[in-house]
Amino acid sequence: MKTVEVRHPLVAHKLGLLRDAATGPALFRQVVGEIATLLAYEATADLALGTRRIDTWAGPLDVGRCDQDAITLVPILRAGLGFLPGVQVLLPSAPVSVIGLRRDEETLQPQAYYQRLYRDIAGRTALLIDPMLATGGSAIAAIDTLKAAGCARVKAIFLVSAPEGLRALEAAHPDTEVWTAAIDDRLNDHGYILPGLGDAGDRIFGTPA
Ligand SMILES: O=P(O)(O)OC[C@H]1O[C@H](OP(=O)(O)OP(=O)(O)O)[C@H](O)[C@@H]1O
Numbered sequence: 718m719k720t721v722e723v724r725h726p727l728v729a730h731k732l733g734l735l736r737d738a739a740t741g742p743a744l745f746r747q748v749v750g751e752i753a754t755l756l757a758y759e760a761t762a763d764l765a766l767g768t769r770r771i772d773t774w775a776g777p778l779d780v781g782r783c784d785q786d787a788i789t790l791v792p793i794l795r796a797g798l799g800f801l802p803g804v805q806v807l808l809p810s811a812p813v814s815v816i817g818l819r820r821d822e823e824t825l826q827p828q829a830y831y832q833r834l835y836r837d838i839a840g841r842t843a844l845l846i847d848p849m850l851a852t853g854g855s856a857i858a859a860i861d862t863l864k865a866a867g868c869a870r871v872k873a874i875f876l877v878s879a880p881e882g883l884r885a886l887e888a889a890h891p892d893t894e895v896w897t898a899a900i901d902d903r904l905n906d907h908g909y910i911l912p913g914l915g916d917a918g919d920r921i922f923g924t925p926a
């Protein structure tokens with residue numbers, strides 16, 4: 718499975734801010750958004766580039782034009798919503814599909830509670846958006862859904878990934894392409910990533926764990 722750990726100094730610096738337990742929700746959301754933009758920049762490096770003719774001061778010119786409609790952004794609720802605005806900085810016109818999943822704290826299995834996919838999703842590339850890849854169960858369930866709906870290609874960006882989650886994702890969907898700001902050490906006994914940053918959804922939405 719193509720897996721890119723983005724080792725840019727600014728990504729490392731910003732991730733350090735997120736790992737700091739003293740960072741409150743306002744700064745946390747801001748920095749999550751900034752890293753989302755940097756990861757999306759990397760994940761869209763092979764976006765198809767067409768041309769269109771425009772009139773410039775010096776006459777007609779063919780300029781580059783990306784078809785943002787060829788991609789659908791797919792945040793996994795809830796924490797994925799914190800990632801979405803940073804991706805939309807780069808892809809403001811890309812249609813958004815939403816998948817709501819919540820991990821059962823006992824079984825660690827994802828439970829689906831909402832889904833609204835872009836009507837014309839079949840044949841398109843999906844850019845899955847979630848800050849955390851822990852056991853991988855949520856990402857796998859989301860990609861099951863996207864493939865069943867006919868997505869031709871799935872890219873995914875995660876803030877922090879656990880090796881266990883990457884292995885599970887590779888076993889289930891080896892054609893997924895992943896960009897992540899960090900591959901951390903391991904999961905703890907409760908399925909949380911170490912060192913990680915805690916519960917991303919709780920920190921984005923300011924809800925106590
Ligand atoms: O890889 P997994 O083991 O499936 O865990 C990762 C999932 O857990 C978190 O969501 P959570 O279930 O906490 O929901 P939330 O976003 O509403 O907080 C996270 O945002 C991922 O979606």
Ligand SMILES: O=c1cc[nH]c(=O)[nH]1
Nearest residue numbers: 851909910915916917
């Ligand atoms: O470490 C983790 C694991 C799952 N979900 C989170 O938000 N954090």
Ligand SMILES: [Mg+2]
Nearest residue numbers: 916917918919
């Ligand atoms: Mg959560």
